[in-house]
Amino acid sequence: MSLDIIFVSLIVAVASAILGVFIILKRLALVSDVLSHVALPGMALALFFGVNVFLGAFAALLFAVLGIYFLEKKSKASFDAIVGIMFTMSLALGAVFFPDKEELLDSLFGNIYSISAVDIYITYILGGTIIALTILFFRKIAQVTFSSQLAQSEGVSVGRVNLLFLLLLALVIALGIKVVGTLLVGALTIIPVSIAKNIAENLRLMAVLSLVFAVVMVLLGALVSYIFGIDLGASIILSGGVLFLLSLIKVK
Amino acid sequence: MTSILDVKNLAVKYNDKYVVKGVSFFLQKGKTLAILGPNGAGKSTIFKAILGLVDYEGKIKWNIKPKIGFVPQRFDFDRTVPITTKEFMLLHSASRSNFWFPKKNVLDEIKKYLKLVGADCHLNKKIGELSSGQFQRVLIARAIFGKPNVLLFDEPTADIDVEGEMTIYPLISKLSKELDFTPILISHDLNIVYEFADSVICLNKKMMCFGSPRFVLTPEQLNQLYGEGVGFYVHHSHHKL
Numbered sequence: 001m002s003l004d005i006i007f008v009s010l011i012v013a014v015a016s017a018i019l020g021v022f023i024i025l026k027r028l029a030l031v032s033d034v035l036s037h038v039a040l041p042g043m044a045l046a047l048f049f050g051v052n053v054f055l056g057a058f059a060a061l062l063f064a065v066l067g068i069y070f071l072e073k074k075s076k077a078s079f080d081a082i083v084g085i086m087f088t089m090s091l092a093l094g095a096v097f098f099p100d101k102e103e104l105l106d107s108l109f110g111n112i113y114s115i116s117a118v119d120i121y122i123t124y125i126l127g128g129t130i131i132a133l134t135i136l137f138f139r140k141i142a143q144v145t146f147s148s149q150l151a152q153s154e155g156v157s158v159g160r161v162n163l164l165f166l167l168l169l170a171l172v173i174a175l176g177i178k179v180v181g182t183l184l185v186g187a188l189t190i191i192p193v194s195i196a197k198n199i200a201e202n203l204r205l206m207a208v209l210s211l212v213f214a215v216v217m218v219l220l221g222a223l224v225s226y227i228f229g230i231d232l233g234a235s236i237i238l239s240g241g242v243l244f245l246l247s248l249i250k251v252k
Numbered sequence: 253m254t255s256i257l258d259v260k261n262l263a264v265k266y267n268d269k270y271v272v273k274g275v276s277f278f279l280q281k282g283k284t285l286a287i288l289g290p291n292g293a294g295k296s297t298i299f300k301a302i303l304g305l306v307d308y309e310g311k312i313k314w315n316i317k318p319k320i321g322f323v324p325q326r327f328d329f330d331r332t333v334p335i336t337t338k339e340f341m342l343l344h345s346a347s348r349s350n351f352w353f354p355k356k357n358v359l360d361e362i363k364k365y366l367k368l369v370g371a372d373c374h375l376n377k378k379i380g381e382l383s384s385g386q387f388q389r390v391l392i393a394r395a396i397f398g399k400p401n402v403l404l405f406d407e408p409t410a411d412i413d414v415e416g417e418m419t420i421y422p423l424i425s426k427l428s429k430e431l432d433f434t435p436i437l438i439s440h441d442l443n444i445v446y447e448f449a450d451s452v453i454c455l456n457k458k459m460m461c462f463g464s465p466r467f468v469l470t471p472e473q474l475n476q477l478y479g480e481g482v483g484f485y486v487h488h489s490h491h492k493l
Contacts, residue, residue, distance in 0.1 A: 025330070027330050139343060139347070142351075143343040143344070143345070146329060147329070149305060150324065150394070152304065155345050197332065201336075202334055202336045203333070203334060206333075
């Protein structure tokens, strides 16, 4: 296992965790899960045309978050159902259009060992940008996430902040797919934050601890993967799951 | 007396159906305006229109540069999220970039506003652990933290104890004088309107009256607003009419 692979996993996990804070605040734990499925048809098309798979995933996710953004503005009651249907259809489309079943499996569960030098640079640059932007806009995003009505009355342009958040989320999911795959990428956004939430006494500590647990999850996962020869993506998520169960003891 | 807000023929539609219609009123600086009406009359919708949270027809014209403080009726959030009162206040735009490392003057200001509403003892408590009455006060503190010139106060839903409700209106009245803002209150409670409002809008999907409570809240008007006989029955038993 090269150091690059560990670093890529770390930066993706940390970027996911910091955005995950808002997903938990918004009570949208399943959104990143469902959203990630949308990436599949994009990835299939990218493979078909021989472009970088990350680009395909991101393009499809961008399309999806813009869809969510406009649907949310209309705020019709059937929003949940439309999103649910759209996303499961993407999964089905992905399954149909994937040229090669092996690649489909890689996309579903991730295959970080197939990561190219270009992908590594993309991850460092974009991952760093996501982390920096989220820290920079943390208060504003939290203000809007916690109550868009109050935020609006306090002079925040709620639509713009929501859009920024959704774009960052699309980016982080596109990056995470390489590491843990579309089926597990949602877990990177919610597990570290859920552990932190069980332990922290305030929001700032919860955010910091989320990042700490993201790092611990990756390092523990790498160790487990190395010792038992299990897939890295799965080991990371399983390690996180065990840490979460342990954090429940504190809550009780 | 100058009007700071003129609303003309305000109407709001949800799903092609009007929820409020024909609402016209003005707001005078320093004078408390109440919006009175039964549940579902569209009272909160007027606030949403003023805040720009919903599309509306008609005119909402400010004659001052409004700085609105807003206390919503309901505030849904995950009560298990560990966010303290201090952090909840720091989320306000007025805290500027002080969320991670708040400066002493910002913290002092937050303490000052919490003290004004009698909630300074909750500074480091998680808001999920406050009672609904305590949280109501924190919401008021957050609204006045932005130094508003207009305060929109939506009455809390039923879960606030009567005692808490009875002390919150005098508090707002006192704050409005000390901090120089003009309050608009939503209430279904006639006593509160009589006691604290200089003018009142009666609302039941459409506007039924506007003026000084003593003149416009006639028994006939109240019958129309709440239905026959309801003039003798108002929500809490301790109310006298």
